[in-house]
Amino acid sequence: MTSAPFSILSFLLLMPATITSRTIHIGLAGLGNVGAGVYKNLDANRDxxxxRTGADIRVKRVIVRDISRARDVEVPPDMVSSRWQDLIDDAEIEVIVELIGGTTTAYDLVCAALRAKKTVVTGNKALLAExxxxxFALAEKCGVPIYFEAAVAGGIPIIQVLQEGLVGNRILSIHGIINGTCNYILTRMSQAGLSYADALREAQEKGYAEADPTLDVSGWDAAHKAIILASLSYGFWIPQECxxxxxxxxxxxxxxxxxxxxxxxxxLLSVIRADEKGLVEVRTQPTLVPLSHxxxxxxxxxxxxxxxxxxVGESLFYGRGAGQDPTSSSVISDLCEAAATLVYGARHSGxxxxxxxxxxxxxxxxxxxxxxxxxxxxxxGVLAxxxxxxxRRSIGISSMIQPEDLEDTSGQTSxxxxxxxxxxxxxxxALDAIRALDCVRGEPSWMRVETLQGS
Amino acid sequence: MTSAPFSILSFLLLMPATITSRTIHIGLAGLGNVGAGVYKNLDANRDxxxxRTGADIRVKRVIVRDISRARDVEVPPDMVSSRWQDLIDDAEIEVIVELIGGTTTAYDLVCAALRAKKTVVTGNKALLAExxxxxFALAEKCGVPIYFEAAVAGGIPIIQVLQEGLVGNRILSIHGIINGTCNYILTRMSQAGLSYADALREAQEKGYAEADPTLDVSGWDAAHKAIILASLSYGFWIPQECxxxxxxxxxxxxxxxxxxxxxxxxxLLSVIRADEKGLVEVRTQPTLVPLSHxxxxxxxxxxxxxxxxxxVGESLFYGRGAGQDPTSSSVISDLCEAAATLVYGARHSGxxxxxxxxxxxxxxxxxxxxxxxxxxxxxxGVLAxxxxxxxRRSIGISSMIQPEDLEDTSGQTSxxxxxxxxxxxxxxxALDAIRALDCVRGEPSWMRVETLQGS
Structure with a gap:
């Protein structure tokens, strides 16, 4: 592949015709909700x-806390172990995906991965905020990147928007609804009149809240995400005490x-903004928001x-903020960037x-x-x-109006x-035929109707 | 710089401490609305x-059709000429930004740039759609990238979202309002009851519509953008006749x-979607959209x-779709990627x-x-x-309600x-002092109010 008779970029651009993708082996730490989504969706959209990337991203090894637990996805047993060091020790594994959460084992794993020169992809907002x-200092030292799109706002590519799409902008403010659990609870309290306790119970039953919901309902999960967004926007690490x-x-x-x-x-609104002196406030708290906004x-x-x-002015990015599939979409986006960078030194754009x-x-x-x-x-008889x-053309009528207030006295009507x-x-x-009817005057006005069903 | 004692990536990650940015010279073709914005904003946010990129992006040469015309920005006269070949002939220029529009001279310029191995950044949707x-075939052959974020939806980084953020997804559908001129006209017709002719005249007076508005009001500008979005999403070029x-x-x-x-x-809705057989429809037309959506x-x-x-499911990306500043934000984002790729081989992520x-x-x-x-x-006396x-703490009251329907008979009220x-x-x-008042019962409930003014 390196002997191909054109430059890396030209190869990339020619990829589809000449594709001989290189396999990138990854190690997956965590096979919970999001981990299972990554495993499943990498496979579903492999082709x-x-x-799109010129790389075949293959999960080589999975580590879980409890090997015996039933999973959402079927993983060959010989790929699974409970010792995270197995991912580090496997020299073929070039990228480690950290989806175990928490700030202790996850921290050890990420540090070990960076020291072993393995690219890190993580969705762990607590780890990055704390x-x-x-x-990132260790990543610098080791010369290995950390990708973290899945850490904030699930499937919304907001990290990339701030790092790249709006790279030329000074960020004046960010207002975010970035915790799906709390937003579900508040929506149910507001719309169905449920008490907090009942809304929380319902969220737990529907899988929107954990058995121990503390991290979410305390506001800290959203605050961790706000710290990441603010640090990216303003170029310094926001201390948690601020x-x-x-x-x-x-x-x-x-x-x-x-x-x-x-x-x-x-x-539950997270607000990040700088005042005219450049003093940055970061806050996550229940907030009254105008109904018209x-x-x-x-x-x-x-x-x-x-x-x-x-x-750029005001931009809004909206989507599913949590859940197996949306969050795995962001992990896979990071994996694609990691893989393309490993294989070609850059990501394809074109x-x-x-x-x-x-x-x-x-x-x-x-x-x-x-x-x-x-x-x-x-x-x-006109309608008939x-x-x-x-x-005649099998087109059904779903409703009809013939408004009296718009009739005129010239013997015609709408x-x-x-x-x-x-x-x-x-x-x-049908329009050609209708136009030819002697009871029809002038040019028909017709438009598509978008029901937006199923989209 | 290439002799630095660490890898390219490690250099990137260390950038801020060791920054000795390389200058990337660019040639700017067109100094109209967007071109002037690029020139102005590149300078305003240079630091x-x-x-963020490790590159100092400098406009070295500008070409315009009419040198004598007054401009929004002051450009040193010796930088300006009217011969586009000057950009190609300047060996120092590594990136050419095409903002002249149309499909003839722009086509010649882009082809010449690619053949001269210069990176191309363009906002020209007609050129790409047609x-x-x-x-892109020529770009492949020459091994040079074309960036085109500014071609669709102004400041919204939708190209990057499709190419990278949602790279792991099969796109099921896209529904877009992607022509600001038409949306302005339709909004005024709907909200102020203006006729089409009056709304168009107003849009022209406010600078939202060109003197010759044909490309916008015919739907073709939005259709060009839809062709680009559809081609990116489905991986084949949509023929205009479809x-x-x-x-x-x-x-x-x-x-x-x-x-x-x-x-x-x-x-004016642009709709891109595939049916269950993989047949892709692309349409731009006035459409009835449910008011609740x-x-x-x-x-x-x-x-x-x-x-x-x-x-990922449904995601929405919203922002200013046209105008000098928003569109220049997208051009600058492309320039940053082009520059970082030229200097370091990859863009910084971290x-x-x-x-x-x-x-x-x-x-x-x-x-x-x-x-x-x-x-x-x-x-x-309680309110007093x-x-x-x-x-005492200079906190003013803007409104007060003491709802009768929520009073109870226990001698207390809200x-x-x-x-x-x-x-x-x-x-x-103040809350500490209020809590201590003997007329106040229980714990006060208090929350921030977000007015979202000025944001």
């Missing part, structure tokens, strides 16, 4: 990842009622991060032709709901004639129809 | 960009009225892109300590509005006593106050 300064943290466990349902009367709802409508386990950059899972659909075959407004003669032309799913080609055919 | 396949495009110029104000009555508004609330010149990935523009603020000095709910004795304690901006330390002091 795509190979095309010991990030030491760990962060104001309050949990959601003391909020009374009465506060939601009063807040609503005042035009607000209550969110987009952050007020971020519901359930969703997360949102509102970033204000001095050049257009990667692969055509793996799609080809173009003829326009006339596309299916949609439609809106149709006609100006018609104000006489009996229009409906007949639609029915007829507005909402049409069921129809092929564009059929709609065009 | 930050040097720290001739992307040829250009894209269904309609403009906003035929929408009647009556349609807004009917749409609203049916629970919808009208947006977040896309219905994207107003004015803002853009939003809703991406549904098979692993934590870059610089402390250039911030330090921690003591928690008690943070200023905010507050909400305060007290349970108090139902007797005269509470207000006195607040006033008192809810909204407080003006106050330091947290002062609020804590």
């Amino acid at each position: 795509l990842i190979v095309q 010991r990030g300064q030491e760990l 962060v104001h943290v309050e949990g959601v466990d003391k909020i009374d349902i009465a506060d939601f009622k009063f807040a609503k009367r005042l035009g607000y709802t209550i969110k 987009v952050l007020a409508s971020v519901s359930g386990s969703f997360n949102a991060v509102l970033v204000n950059g001095d050049i 257009f990667v032709p692969h055509g793996l899972y799609g080809k173009s659909k003829p326009v006339d075959d596309t299916v949609s709901h439609y809106y149709l407004r006609l100006t018609v003669a104000d006489e009996p 004639r229009v409906a007949t032309e639609l029915g 007829l507005v129809l909402m049409l069921h799913d129809a092929k564009l080609g059929d709609v065009k055919g | 930050l960009i040097v720290q 001739r992307g396949q040829e250009l 894209v269904h495009v309609e403009g906003v110029d035929k929408i009647d104000i009556a349609d807004f009225k009917f749409a609203k009555r049916l629970g919808y508004t009208i947006k 977040v896309l219905a609330s994207v107003s004015g010149s803002f853009n939003a892109v809703l991406v549904n990935g098979d692993i 934590f870059v300590p610089h402390g250039l523009y911030g330090k921690s603020k003591p928690v008690d000095d943070t200023v905010s509005h507050y909400y305060l709910r007290l349970t108090v004795a139902d007797e005269p 006593r509470v207000a006195t304690e607040l006033g 008192l809810v106050l909204m407080l003006h901006d106050a330091k947290l330390g002062d609020v804590k002091g």
Whole structure:
């Protein structure tokens, strides 16, 4: 591969035609919710990842605390052990994914990985918020990167946005809803009138809260994420003692009622901002947010991060903030960057032709709901004639309005129809026929209707 | 620099302490709205960009069509010429930024740049949508990258999100509002009841629409962006003839009225999605969108892109879709990646300590509005006593409610106050004093209020 007759970049750009991907062996520490998601989704989208990165990312070894426990995914038993040093000792493993959580064993594992010159991918916000300064210093010393997209806001690529997408901006402020557990609890208190205790119980039953929910409901999980976002934005490590943290466990349902009367709802909001002197405040606490603001409508386990950059202005990033699949999407993104960097020295940027899972659909075959407004003669039988032309092409009418207040006295009126799913080609055919009806005046007005179902 | 006693990556990680940035000379083609923004903002945030990338990105030469025209920014006259070949001929220039638009001269310039092994950064969506396949093939052949974040959705880093952040996902669908001009016009028609002609005139007066608005209002600008997003997502070039495009110029104000009555508004929506057979439809057309959906609330010149990935689920990216500063933020992001790749072979990913523009603020000095709910004795003079304690610490009351319907018969009642901006330390002091009042029962409930002003 290194003897290919073109530069690394040119190779990358030619990848799809000439692909002979190099295998990158990874060691996975932790096979809980997110770990199982990484294992499962790396495999499910392997073909795509190979095309897009030029690397075949293979889990070689998995370590878990309790080997005997049942798992969400089937992993060959000879790949699994309970000794994290096994990942370090395996010389073939180039990347270690730390998903065991906590700040003790995880810290030892990450330090050992860096010293062994293995790239680290982690989703551990507590570890980075508490010991990030030491760990990044060690990474510097060892010349090995740490990737941590999954540490903040689940599937939302907010770390990359701050590091790269908005790299030219001074960050003026960040407002984030970055703990899905608390947002689920507050949403249920607000919308269903549940007490805190009942909302927490429901969150636990649905898997949105842990058996011991302390780290989440105390506000500290969100605060750890805020520390990471603030440190990235302002270029110095925010000391934990400078962060104001309050949990959601003391909020009374009465506060939601009063807040609503005042035009607000209550969110666990993390706020990062600098004043005009450059003094940076970092806080995570229950906060009254105006009902009219987009952050007020971020519901359930969703997360949102509102970033204000001095050049770009306000930007909002919204998505699932927790859960097996969304968080594993971020871990896999980091793995792809780690793998491409190991194989090619850089990540591909450009257009990667692969055509793996799609080809173009003829326009006339596309299916949609439609809106149709006609100006018609104000006489009996018009609807029947229009409906007949639609029915001939199997296009159903889902609703109809013929508004009296818009009728005029010129013997014509409006007829507005909402049409069921129809092929564009059929709609065009029906329109030609309808246009030709003598009861139809002028040009029909018609538009697609986006139901946004299933998207 | 290449003789430094550590690897490239370790150098990158050590950058801030040892920074001796290399200068990357760029050639800027076009000094219109976005070009002037790039020139201005590269200079304004130079210190930050040097720290974050390890490269000092300098505009060495600018080409414009008409040298005599007045500009938004002052560029030394000896840097400016009208012959684009000057950028190619200058051996020191390593990156060419193409912001002249159109598909003829821009095409010649990009081809010449690639052949001269110069990295290309472009914001030209028409060029990529129409001739992307040829250009990326030439980039492959020449082994030089093309970056194009600014081509879609202004300041929103949606290209990077698709290429990197969601790299492990098969994209199921994308729904985008990606033309600020049309969205401004439709927003004004919907909210102010303007006719299409009046809304267009207003958009032109405010600088949201060009003197010749055809490319925008025909839907083709958004369609070009949709072609780029679809091609990136599905890994093959979408032929223009397979894209269904309609403009906003035929929408009647009556349609807004009917749409609203049916629970919808009208947006120029670009839709990309694959059906179960992998057939991909790409369309840009005025579309009825449910009022309850977040896309219905994207107003004015803002853009939003809703991406549904098979692993990550639904994610939304929202921000300013056009304009000098937001679009230049994306060009600068591309320039940073181009520069870091030229200098170090890869972009830095990790934590870059610089402390250039911030330090921690003591928690008690943070200023905010507050909400305060007290349970108090139902007797005269209570409000005066509470207000006195607040006033002592210069904390003003902005509103008060004492709801009758929540009073009980036990001789106590609720008192809810909204407080003006106050330091947290002062609020804590006031709370201690209020807690000690004999008319106050139980523990006060208090929360920050986020006005989201100026953010």
